[in-house]
Each structure stands twice: as C-alpha cells, then as structure tokens.
Amino acid sequence: MDLGLTGEWHVFPATGLVAVGLAVAAFTVWRTSRPRPATTTVMRAVGAFRGTMIVFALAGTGAAWLGGWPILAAIALAIGFEETFETSIVLGALRRESEAEATAAKLEPVSIA
Numbered sequence: 001m002d003l004g005l006t007g008e009w010h011v012f013p014a015t016g017l018v019a020v021g022l023a024v025a026a027f028t029v030w031r032t033s034r035p036r037p038a039t040t041t042v043m044r045a046v047g048a049f050r051g052t053m054i055v056f057a058l059a060g061t062g063a064a065w066l067g068g069w070p071i072l073a074a075i076a077l078a079i080g081f082e083e084t085f086e087t088s089i090v091l092g093a094l095r096r097e098s099e100a101e102a103t104a105a106k107l108e109p110v111s112i113a
Contacts, residue, residue: 017062025055043094050087053080 028051032044057080064073 011066014062014065017065018059019062021055021058021062024051024058028052028055040094040098043091043098046087046090046094050084050091053083053087056080057084 028048031051032048036044057076060076060080061073064070064076
C-alpha cells in the first residue's frame, strides 16, 4: 500500500517542505538582525539557533522525502523537535532571568538610618 511517500507526485510536497525551510531561514536571519530592546545577545543567539534547527528539520525532511530515505526524514524530525524543545526551555529561562533583573533594578534600596 502506497502511503503517498513515493510516486510521481511526492516531489511537490517534498519541494514545498524545502521551500518552507528556506523561508523560515530568511525569516530567522531577518528577525535576528532586528534590534529588540528587551533581549540580550545570548537570547538572540539562542533564538537564531532555534530557527536554524527548525530550518534543518524542514529542509532535511523534504530532502529525505525527495531522495526516498525515510530513516533520514525520521532523524531530521527527531533532532529538529528535540533541539527546538531544548532551546525553548533555554529561552524561557533567559527571559525569566531578564525579567527578574529588570524587576530588581526597579526596586529602590531601603536605607536604614
């Protein structure tokens, strides 16, 4: 039974995955180059890394689909999901730290006289 992973028409969705991956790459470069006031260099680097991993997952899955290598597609999706999950955790921790520092800076010191 053909699940749609092979056949003559599979070129179109596989090429679409690669194209979406390239579009996400362009968006990631654009987003990383914009100055944002509440972000640090590390936050921008981790965000760029997350976008890059999404690009590799999409483009790798599309290329594997075009080449007919299902194991490569599974590896690309697994690594892409895992790295996206990890970098989301890191970004969340960095954002919480940044917010805590901003809150601490707003507090006025109490002088004991």
